[in-house]
Amino acid sequence: DKNGTLSFAEFRQWYSHNPPSPTMNPPRRSVEPEAVESASVSSKYFSIRNAFGLESVNVDDLFVLLAGVTDDHGCIAFNAMRDVFASLRAASPTPVLNDKTASVMITQFMDFFRAPPGSAAFESDDVLDFIEACICLSAFCCSTFEEQLVSVFRLLDYSNAGHLATDQLVRYFSVTLKLVMYLNVDPFLYRYVPISDISTVLARDVTAHFGLKVSLSNFLHWSFIKSPCLVLQDATFNFVSNFVNVSECQRLLGVQKYDYKDLFALIRGVADETQLSHETLFQAIVELSGAESQKWSPTDVVKQRLVVVMFLAVFDPTNTGYVDVNSICAGLAVFKCPSFEEKVAAAFELHQSPKLSRVQLKSFFTSVYRMYFYLQPSFRLQAQCTEQELAHECVSNATDGIQTALFSLPQFLSNSATNESRSEATWLSLAEVRRVTGLGRTNLTQAIQLFDQATTADGLLDWSSFCECMKQIADATNTCQTNEDLQRFFAARKLIFVAFDRDNSHTLDIR
Numbered sequence: 412d413k414n415g416t417l418s419f420a421e422f423r424q425w426y427s428h429n430p431p432s433p434t435m436n437p438p439r440r441s442v443e444p445e446a447v448e449s450a451s452v453s454s455k456y457f458s459i460r461n462a463f464g465l466e467s468v469n470v471d472d473l474f475v476l477l478a479g480v481t482d483d484h485g486c487i488a489f490n491a492m493r494d495v496f497a498s499l500r501a502a503s504p505t506p507v508l509n510d511k512t513a514s515v516m517i518t519q520f521m522d523f524f525r526a527p528p529g530s531a532a533f534e535s536d537d538v539l540d541f542i543e544a545c546i547c548l549s550a551f552c553c554s555t556f557e558e559q560l561v562s563v564f565r566l567l568d569y570s571n572a573g574h575l576a577t578d579q580l581v582r583y584f585s586v587t588l589k590l591v592m593y594l595n596v597d598p599f600l601y602r603y604v605p606i607s608d609i610s611t612v613l614a615r616d617v618t619a620h621f622g623l624k625v626s627l628s629n630f631l632h633w634s635f636i637k638s639p640c641l642v643l644q645d646a647t648f649n650f651v652s653n654f655v656n657v658s659e660c661q662r663l664l665g666v667q668k669y670d671y672k673d674l675f676a677l678i679r680g681v682a683d684e685t686q687l688s689h690e691t692l693f694q695a696i697v698e699l700s701g702a703e704s705q706k707w708s709p710t711d712v713v714k715q716r717l718v719v720v721m722f723l724a725v726f727d728p729t730n731t732g733y734v735d736v737n738s739i740c741a742g743l744a745v746f747k748c749p750s751f752e753e754k755v756a757a758a759f760e761l762h763q764s765p766k767l768s769r770v771q772l773k774s775f776f777t778s779v780y781r782m783y784f785y786l787q788p789s790f791r792l793q794a795q796c797t798e799q800e801l802a803h804e805c806v807s808n809a810t811d812g813i814q815t816a817l818f819s820l821p822q823f824l825s826n827s828a829t830n831e832s833r834s835e836a837t838w839l840s841l842a843e844v845r846r847v848t849g850l851g852r853t854n855l856t857q858a859i860q861l862f863d864q865a866t867t868a869d870g871l872l873d874w875s876s877f878c879e880c881m882k883q884i885a886d887a888t889n890t891c892q893t894n895e896d897l898q899r900f901f902a903a904r905k906l907i908f909v910a911f912d913r914d915n916s917h918t919l920d921i922r
Contacts, residue, residue: 456551456594459520462513463496464503465551470562473552474545486538489521523593542566546586557631564627574624577614584610603693603720608713615710657746657786657840663715665700666747671757674699674747675740686733693719725785726778737761741778745786752824754779759820766817769806776802844906847899848881849888858884862921871918877908 460466465473476498480491487495496517524539524547545566553559567579575583588606621629661667666674681687681695696719697704704715723730726738744757758775759767780798796804809826810818845851850858861883865876872880881904891897911919 459516460551462503462516463499465499465548466554467503468499468552470549470552470558473548474562474566477541477544477548481541485541487541487544489537489539492521492539492544493517520593524589542582543586543589546583547590550587550590560631561627564630572624574626575630576625577618577623580614580617580625581607581610584613603689603723604713604716608709609717612710612713659714660718660721660786661746663700663711663718664696664743664746665703666743668701669699669747671744671747671753672760674743675757675761678740678743679736682736685736687736687739688733689723689727692722692734692739721785725781737774738778741775742782745779745782755823756820766819767823768817769810772806772810772823773799773802776805839906843899844903847885847890847896848903848907849884849890852888852890853884866921870921872921873918874908877919878904881907 476495477487480495481487496513500513521539524543525537546563549559549562549566553562563583564575567575567583585606588609592606617625617630617633620633625633669677677699678687678695681691683691687695693716696715700715704712707715722739722742723734726734726742740761741758744754744761748754748757754776755772758772759765761775762771777798780801784798809823811826813822813826842851861880862872862877865880866872881900885891885900891900908919
C-alpha cells in the first residue's frame with residue numbers, strides 16, 4: 412500500500428502468481444551431456460524443469476497424462492515414460508537441450524527411479540511406479556512449495572479420507588529424499604543412512620506432533636517449519652540441525668560420561684596417525700555411546716548415524732573419505748565442554764602440551780566455530796564473519812600483550828577473562844536469549860509500544876534508548892537473578908543491537 416506495507420495474505424497471493432526470482436532461474440541455454448552430470452543442484456533442477464517445459468505444465472494435467480500410460484499394477488513402462496517426456500518436450504515453447512542430451516537425461520532419470528525387482532506385481536524392472544513418478548515430477552511442475560505439498564497430499568489421499576497415515580508419509584518422504592539424492596545435494600547422508608530409515612524418522616516426527624492421522628493443514632504446518640530443507644531449488648540440505656539439537660547430540664554421542672581427556676584418547680586410539688576414515692569414525696561413535704545404545708529405539712539409532720553424518724559434512728566437506736583427528740576432537744569439545752575455559756583446557760589436552768602456539772589454538776577454535784555454524788546457521792548470520800575470522804579474533808584478543816610465541820593455559824585464560832564476547836558462543840541460543848532478556852515472557856504489543864515511545868520522529872532508536880527499553884523489559888520480568896545472567900543479558904542486548912545496526916549508524920530503524 413502507500414505506506415510501503417504488505418499483508419501476509421497479499422504477499423501470499425502475489426507469490427503464488429509469480430515465478431522465483433531471476434537469481435533462482437538461470438537463463439535458458441544449451442547444456443551438453445557432460446555438463447548435466449557435473450551440474451550443481453540448482454542448475455540440474457532447472458535444466459530438467461526447462462528441458463521438458465515442466466514449469467508450464469499444470470500438475471493435475473501431468474497426473475492425468477501419467478495415469479493414461481499406467482497399467483493395472485500401477486506401473487509405467489520405460490517406453491511409455493519416454494513417450495510422455497517426448498510429448499512434454501514437444502509442447503515446450505523453447506527446448507533448452509538438444510535431442511541427444513535430452514535422451515541421456517531421460518535415461519539417467521528413469522534408471523535412478525527404476526522400480527525395484529519384485530515389488531508390487533511388477534513383471535519387469537524396466538518400469539516406474541505411478542505414485543513415485545507423480546510425486547517426483549510434481550516437484551518440477553509446481554511453482555511453490557505449498558502447491559506441490561497440496562498436490563501430493565491429494566495424490567496420496569486417494570480415498571479422500573482427509574488425512575494421511577504413517578505409511579503414506581513414509582512414501583512421500585522416500586520419493587522426495589530419493590529425488591534430492593538424484594540431484595546430489597548431500598552425498599554423505601544417503602551413503603551412510605538408508606533413505607527408508609530417514610523417511611521413517613521424518614514420518615514419525617510428523618505423527619508425533621499431530622497423531623497418526625495427519626490432515627492437510629497439519630502437513631503444511633509441519634513442512635513449512637521442519638522441511639524447507641527438502642525444497643529442491645535451494646542447494647541446502649542441513650537435515651541434521653533441523654532434527655537433532657545440541658542436547659540430543661550430547662545424548663546420542665554419549666560424551667557426558669567421559670572426561671575429555673579420556674574422550675580424546677579414545678579417538679586418537681582408533682586413528683591412523685592424524686586421520687580417521689569415515690567407517691572408523693562411525694565405529695568410534697558407536698563405542699562412545701556404549702551399552703545404552705542397545706536399548707535405543709530405531710529412531711535413535713538413525714539419529715545417531717545422522718550425527719556422524721554431521722561430523723563428515725562439517726570436517727570433510729570435499730568428501731575425501733577421511734577426517735582430521737584434531738578437528739573431530741574439537742567438534743566433540745562443543746558438546747562435552749560447556750564453558751569457554753573448558754574448551755581452552757581441552758585444546759591444551761588435545762595437543763598434550765603445557766604451551767601452545769597461536770596457530771594451534773586458531774586451528775582448534777576454527778573447528779569449534781565451524782561446528783557451531785553448522786548446528787546453528789543463525790549464529791553465522793549473527794557473527795557476520797567466517798569461522799576462521801572468529802577464531803582469529805578469539806585467539807588474538809586472548810594473547811594480546813603476550814610477546815612469546817608459545818603461552819600456557821593460565822596466560823591465555825587470564826588475558827581473555829576481560830573479553831566478554833569470547834564466552835558468548837558457549838551459551839548462545841534462541842531460548843537463552845529469550846530468557847535472559849525477558850523477551851520470551853513479554854507481550855509483543857507491549858514491547859512494540861515501549862520501543863515506539865523511545866523512538867525519534869524519524870523512526871530511529873539510538874543505543875542508550877534501546878538499552879533503557881531492554882532494561883525495563885528485564886526488570887519487569889525479573890530475569891537477571893545472578894551475575895552470570897546479568898553478563899549474558901549485556902551480551903544478548905549488544906548482539907541484538909549489532910545484528911540490526913548493519914550500517915554502523917549506532918541507530919536502529921523502529922521497523
